[in-house]
Amino acid sequence: EAQCDNFLQVLYNRQQFFDKAEASGIKAIAKLRTLEAPDLLAEALINLAVVYKARTLTKKELPLLQEALSITQETGNINLQSTALLNLGDLYMEDRKYELAKPYIEKALPLQREIGSTEGEAIALRGLSIYYFQTKQFSTAKRLAEQALLLTQENNQKVQTMKNLLQLSDIAAAMHDMTAFDQYRVQADLLQDLPGKDKPALVM
Numbered sequence: 473e474a475q476c477d478n479f480l481q482v483l484y485n486r487q488q489f490f491d492k493a494e495a496s497g498i499k500a501i502a503k504l505r506t507l508e509a510p511d512l513l514a515e516a517l518i519n520l521a522v523v524y525k526a527r528t529l530t531k532k533e534l535p536l537l538q539e540a541l542s543i544t545q546e547t548g549n550i551n552l553q554s555t556a557l558l559n560l561g562d563l564y565m566e567d568r569k570y571e572l573a574k575p576y577i578e579k580a581l582p583l584q585r586e587i588g589s590t591e592g593e594a595i596a597l598r599g600l601s602i603y604y605f606q607t608k609q610f611s612t613a614k615r616l617a618e619q620a621l622l623l624t625q626e627n628n629q630k631v632q633t634m635k636n637l638l639q640l641s642d643i644a645a646a647m648h649d650m651t652a653f654d655q656y657r658v659q660a661d662l663l664q665d666l667p668g669k670d671k672p673a674l675v676m
Contacts, residue, residue: 474503478496478504481493481497481519485522490527494523497516500520504516510543511549514544515540517543521537525559537560537563538560550587553583554589558592558596561574561576561596565603577599591627593620597617597619598635601616605643610646614640617636617643621633624636633663640656
């Protein structure tokens with residue numbers, strides 16, 4: 473029953489029925505706390521955090537992700553652990569707390585590589601690129617964004633490819649390379665006009 477509620481919160485969130493998603497998530501977590509299923513609990517916590525992210529309820533999102541991270545570090549579930557790390561990094565990025573975001577993303581990157589998630593790896597690379605962009609280390613930011621772009625293009629991940637192109641366009645503008653800026657923007661605009669064939673990323 474708890475797994476059913478967890479499934480429903482993901483389903484309702486995708487359908488943008490956020491009140492129903494939240495209610496299902498809270499029920500799932502309450503039930504899972506009575507069971508010896510730490511990884512399922514961590515998954516439900518992350519899913520509810522994603523619901524709160526969609527509703528921009530950051531204060532509610534943070535403790536859920538912190539608890540999920542703590543659980544997965546104990547159980548050794550690197551899939552869920554890397555997801556919690558990426559979401560924590562994203563949360564701090566959105567709050568413009570770049571120094572706090574960086575360690576989470578750095579820890580997530582090798583885990584995403586270990587589990588073979590090219591999308592997660594690209595998200596982490598772009599996250600680090602954003603950090604170096606914000607700290608005006610443009611050459612490093614560009615190198616990381618180019619790595620992320622190559623991964624997403626090779627794996628036909630259109631949504632993430634578009635985000636990487638936009639990141640590279642911002643870097644090009646900061647480096648006063650307006651030719652590259654225009655090229656990246658044109659490519660990103662073309663992707664915006666196409667239906668994305670990859671599922672929307674969990675974070676970033």
